[in-house]
Every structure is written in structure tokens, then in C-alpha cells.
Amino acid sequence: MSTARAERLVNLVLALLSTRQYLTADRIRGIVPGYADAASDEAFSRMFERDKTELRELGIPLEIGRNSVFDGIDGYRIARRDYELGEIELAPDEAAAVGLAVRLWDSPELTGQAQGALVKLRAAGVEVDHGAPPLVESRVRTEPAFSPLLAAVQQRQAVRFDYRRSGSAERLTRLLEPWGVVSWRARWYVVGHDRDRRATRCFRLSRIVGEVRTVGRPGEVERPEEVNLLEFVAGSSQSDAEQSPVATAKLWIADRRAAGVRRRARLTGRLTVDGVAGDLAELELYYPESAADWIAGHGPDVLVLEPDVLAKAVRERLSAVACEEARR
Numbered sequence: 001m002s003t004a005r006a007e008r009l010v011n012l013v014l015a016l017l018s019t020r021q022y023l024t025a026d027r028i029r030g031i032v033p034g035y036a037d038a039a040s041d042e043a044f045s046r047m048f049e050r051d052k053t054e055l056r057e058l059g060i061p062l063e064i065g066r067n068s069v070f071d072g073i074d075g076y077r078i079a080r081r082d083y084e085l086g087e088i089e090l091a092p093d094e095a096a097a098v099g100l101a102v103r104l105w106d107s108p109e110l111t112g113q114a115q116g117a118l119v120k121l122r123a124a125g126v127e128v129d130h131g132a133p134p135l136v137e138s139r140v141r142t143e144p145a146f147s148p149l150l151a152a153v154q155q156r157q158a159v160r161f162d163y164r165r166s167g168s169a170e171r172l173t174r175l176l177e178p179w180g181v182v183s184w185r186a187r188w189y190v191v192g193h194d195r196d197r198r199a200t201r202c203f204r205l206s207r208i209v210g211e212v213r214t215v216g217r218p219g220e221v222e223r224p225e226e227v228n229l230l231e232f233v234a235g236s237s238q239s240d241a242e243q244s245p246v247a248t249a250k251l252w253i254a255d256r257r258a259a260g261v262r263r264r265a266r267l268t269g270r271l272t273v274d275g276v277a278g279d280l281a282e283l284e285l286y287y288p289e290s291a292a293d294w295i296a297g298h299g300p301d302v303l304v305l306e307p308d309v310l311a312k313a314v315r316e317r318l319s320a321v322a323c324e325e326a327r328r
Helices: 001-017 025-031 042-055 092-105 108-123 147-155 229-236 259-264 290-296 309-326
Strands: 063-065 075-077 158-165 169-185 187-194 201-205 208-215 245-255 266-273 276-285 301-307
Touching: 001 025, 001 042, 025 042, 025 075, 075 187, 147 158, 147 169, 147 187, 147 208, 169 201, 169 229, 187 229, 245 259, 259 276, 290 309, 301 309
Parallel strands: none
Antiparallel strands: 063 075, 158 169, 158 208, 169 187, 187 201, 245 276, 245 301, 266 276
């Protein structure tokens, strides 16, 4: 299955799980990322039918029905009672494997679109099930360089990129034989052999500037068997990992919502907003720009109280989604 199709199926499942209403095919086309790429109504119909078949083959039950007797077209939804698994007990090694998989899957490349789908559902007036637990929470932040570097690792191909050193605006070109991409303390690093320096080096993905370009033929890079990428990054980035937060945000978080924000924040009190009870919290910001995207993905479940610049950035993102939906 292609990455684009897998992401579209994830988005479709999230949309159908997050609403108590039946969504028609036309509404799904306008809300779920991936379907807007269909060249025609016929192409969308074929795409949607394939996706429904795929979900059923995966054991995901689709309900078909209408919201009222006045509706003339059937819609779709997924009932949580039929979808959710019962309690599962994992051995320690199994739990460790699941945790490792979550660290890689849980990135904005999937969660960004998934949260965007939920924002569009709310903006379109679709009733989202607020009493349900969060579907997707982002724990690890990725960068634009993540996908091309991971592809280069898989193809065993060298890469060239511009890199900005810590505390400097100077950009230096690096020529690297990548061995792997790993996460350490909520940041992504690529580890490999630096051809120019003839030594093992790691580079933080957030400091890679511009395009990552492949060099040479696939299959030329050999990763040493004895190297432990995570240990190398941990030993090389102690001073980098101790970076101080840029600012502190004050938030309101609705009760039993936005678990990912709650994990990172410190609760400081209680507050009721528009009749909805919630917690006051403080959140240390290391990446204010990405924080605005992340917080906006939670829709009305998180409200920024301070600083004003972050609150404005979140409002602009939500307004943009609402305007886009209004034009459809």
C-alpha cells in the first residue's frame, strides 16, 4: 500500500470515528485529506469504494445509515463499540516494541493531517464525539528533512544538505553517508559517516536548511554492525538537549480532552469557559511556530490565554480552516 493511500485511510477512519452523525460521500470528500486529489467524480467514487473495501478487509466495521428520515442519501460512520479492542495484556518486551513503533508513527506527517481533519469536521458543523478519548496525540516532532533522509537510509544512498550550526546563522554543506534516523528527547537526528571529516557525526534535523539531495547510486552506503545510533546521539547532544524553552504559554484545556497537551503541561488551576469546565495549565515552548499548528489541531479543546502572539497565531489557523470549509 502506498504512503498516500495509507494516510488517506487513517484520515478516513479518524473522521468516521470522531462523529456520531452519518457522513455522506460528498461530505467525506470535502473533509478528509487525500480525496481532494481525485480528478473527477468518477475517480473519487472508485477511490472511495476501494477504501471502503480495504477497511472492511482490515476488519473495520462501517455503519451505513441516515441522520433523519428527510435525508435522501446514505452516510457512513464507525461505531466505537464495534471498533475498539478489549483489554490487552502485553509482556514487557511486547510493550517495549509497541512503544518504539508509536515513537516513529506518532509524527506530524500523519497526526498533522489527522488533526486537520478533526478541525475541518468541527468547522463544517459536524458533531464530533467530545466524550471519546483522543485519537491521535503527537509526541515527537519531525522536520521536512525526515522523509528524504529516511528514504536515503533505506536506499543506502549518500546525501548532501546545508546545515546551520547551533547559535550561528552560518550554513555549511555536509556530505553524509546516512546510517539511520533516530529520536532523542523529542528531536530527530540523522547519524552517519561524514565524508568530508572522515568521522561519524550526527545532525539535528531541525537545523537542516533547504533540500536534502541524494549523491551517487543506491546501495553504496554500508552501516557498521557494531554502531548504536541512539547511544551515539545521546552522547553527542547533551548540551543541545539542555536547551532552555523560548517562552511559557498559559492555556485552558477542556476536561478529559487534549491528553497530549496535558502530558507536556503543568496544571495550575481550574477555569470554566463558556460553560465548559477545564484546567489552567502552563506549557514551556521550544518551537513557538510549530506549537501554534499543534495547539490549533485540538480545536476548541485548548484555548491560549498567553502570550498574545501565540493566541493570535492559533486563531488565524482556525479561521483559515473555517474559511476554506465555507468556500466549499
